[in-house]
Amino acid sequence: MMRELPLDLVRTLLAVVDEGTFDAAARVLHVTPGAVSQRVKALEQRTGRVLLVRSRPVRPTESGEVIARFARQLARLEQDAHAALGMDGSAESARLSIAVNADSLATWFLPALTRVPDGLRPSYELHREDESNTAQLLREGLVMAAVTSSPDAVAGCLVRALGGMRYVPAAAPAFAGRWFGAGRDVPLREVIADAPVVTFDRHDDLQDAFVRELRHGGRASARRHLMPTSEGFVTAVTAGLGWGMVPAAQAEPLLRAGRLVRLAPDRDVTVRLYWQQWRLDSPALTAVADAVAATAAEALDP
Numbered sequence: 001m002m003r004e005l006p007l008d009l010v011r012t013l014l015a016v017v018d019e020g021t022f023d024a025a026a027r028v029l030h031v032t033p034g035a036v037s038q039r040v041k042a043l044e045q046r047t048g049r050v051l052l053v054r055s056r057p058v059r060p061t062e063s064g065e066v067i068a069r070f071a072r073q074l075a076r077l078e079q080d081a082h083a084a085l086g087m088d089g090s091a092e093s094a095r096l097s098i099a100v101n102a103d104s105l106a107t108w109f110l111p112a113l114t115r116v117p118d119g120l121r122p123s124y125e126l127h128r129e130d131e132s133n134t135a136q137l138l139r140e141g142l143v144m145a146a147v148t149s150s151p152d153a154v155a156g157c158l159v160r161a162l163g164g165m166r167y168v169p170a171a172a173p174a175f176a177g178r179w180f181g182a183g184r185d186v187p188l189r190e191v192i193a194d195a196p197v198v199t200f201d202r203h204d205d206l207q208d209a210f211v212r213e214l215r216h217g218g219r220a221s222a223r224r225h226l227m228p229t230s231e232g233f234v235t236a237v238t239a240g241l242g243w244g245m246v247p248a249a250q251a252e253p254l255l256r257a258g259r260l261v262r263l264a265p266d267r268d269v270t271v272r273l274y275w276q277q278w279r280l281d282s283p284a285l286t287a288v289a290d291a292v293a294a295t296a297a298e299a300l301d302p
Contacts (some may be wrong), residue, residue, distance in 0.1 A: 005046065005067070006220035007074070012039040013051060020057030040108035040122065043067070060140070069141030069156070072097070073280055076144060079122070080282050096288060097125040102200065103165060104273065106230035107249040108299035109147065115291035122284045130203050131273060138276055144285060145277035147292075152192035157276045160293055163300030164270035168251040169210055169263040171195075171243035176261050184272075188264055189214045196223040196242035200233055206245040210269060245269060249299065270301055 015025040015155050016036060022300075026033040044051050050065035100109050105128060113124060127134075127143055134146035139153045153159045168234040171179075179195040180188055197207050197220040208219040225241050227233040228251070237244040238259050244259065248268065275292055277285055 001016065002021040005043070005070070009039050009043040009046070010067060010071045010074065011035055012067050012202065013060075014075075015054060016058055017060050017064065017068045018038060022058070028202055028244055041175070065140045069278075070146060072141055072280060076278075076280060076282050078287065080284060095125055096122040096145070096284060097127065097143040098288075099127040099129050099137040099143045099148075101131035101134065101273075102128050102228075102230040103133075103247045104147050107247055108295055109292070112292045112295035113288070115295060116284075116287045120284050120287040122288075130201070131271065132205075133203065135276060138278075144280070145275065145289065148274050149271055149277055150276075151272070151274050154276055156279055157281040158279055160275045160289065162271050162275055162293060162296035163302055166248040166301050167206060167245040167249050167269045167271065168255070168260075169243065169267060169269075170237060170246045170251050170255070170260040171263060172238055172240040173261050175240040175243065189250065192220070192243070192263070193218055194221055196225065197221050198225045198227055198232075198233055198236045198244035201226055201228050206269065206271075207243075210245060210267070213269075214264070273300065 007183055012025065012029060015028050016022060019025045019028055022036045022040075024166050027037045029036065038154045040052060046202070047063065047067070048248060049063040050061055050134060051067055053059040053061060062218045076096075077178055086251055105126065113121075127137055129137060129146075131149040134143075134148040135152075135154055137143045138146050138148075138157060147162065151159060151161070175195075180191055192214065193211055199220075206225075211220045223242075225236055227236045234254070236242065237246055238254060243263060246254075249251070251260060255262065275289060275296075277289055
């Protein structure tokens, strides 16, 4: 026989997952830490599964992720109902969590959010994550939607193609002259693996993938600078710290101004992006998805 999942227990588990500790969840819920612990244990007994790893911070188990995702979906539906009924406080409580990669965040994504009609616009909680990892946040129930490079739908999610984000292999003119300079008569593939490179973080594979394609193997230089913001990445390349794969939207004005030069005019790299969201009948979520798709159609390569 299917057992019901009491809403107060489900909400308590979500509070623990979001806040990271039982004490912090207790403060948010205005109850004692002991009450939080009892509610979580009651939910674990009801489901017959361990739902939390009692670490610091607390982490949900695979079963806990399912409950957390369920709790977020309930919260979203409740917020939509409050908004439809015009109940006081609905706008303040409505919050939409979205995972998005840094380059989209720095270029086209924020303008998309401004296109959502005022009457449907929620508060946003954005999680910056590499496009290859954003889908994982959906699986864990930490976000309701994501810009991702994966076309494979996460369980319980819809997928919509957005377009291609184009990257330009570029460097500052002085850097390019020093490492790949005219007159050396050496193919780029022979020297690029030795040149200092700028990467976003340790998970950023774009520069290495470019070198692998160019040289049919290998990777970019071990002399690399990690710049974990999109703006900082572009600034570092423009300053001559190393070469890098710069988003075309950021690279093109710098190329026109002569502050960057292309390293290989015929070898831009395009990363396909997709929008994934929960299968949820939510007017706010649908409005955001439509605004994101419309803006992406204008900003990204088809």
